[in-house]
Amino acid sequence: MAEPNVLTIRVPLDLKQRIARTAEEQGVSINQLAMYMFTKELSDLETGKLISDVWKQYSKKEIMTGFDEVMSKVKDKKVPDWDRLG
Template sequence: MNKKNVLTIRIPEDLKERIEKTAATQGVSLNQFALYAFTRGINDIDTANLLKKRIQGKTKESIEDGFKKVMGKVGKKDKLPNWDKL
């Protein structure tokens, strides 16, 4: 089991109210929601950094060419299935 730690942060009152309201709307505790929000935020930053690293030094054209190559493997679908129509 992971060791539990306490983190005290100072936030504006209006943000605290928004966090409390959102946690209540989601039916979770303030702590559970804060953990979720921190985890999601860190994951978003990590993903952005990974993508930046992957495209570093590449041109827009080479990225587009790679995308087209992958999409070419998918094949064309002329008819959408019923479940995929609006």
């Protein structure tokens, strides 16, 4: 594991209380929860950017054509009652 560094952030009291309450509910320290949340959000942002960069290489028509090709391979199957909407 990398050597820990200190990061001090200022947050509104309400946010700090919410973080503390959530950490307690999860049975972890505020620090552990904050590291998890920072890591998860950064990963989500990085993944979103990566996906966006890949999609930019294709036109909408190319994307829809590819989608239609994949969907044409799906055989018509009866949808079970438990999986129906509404």
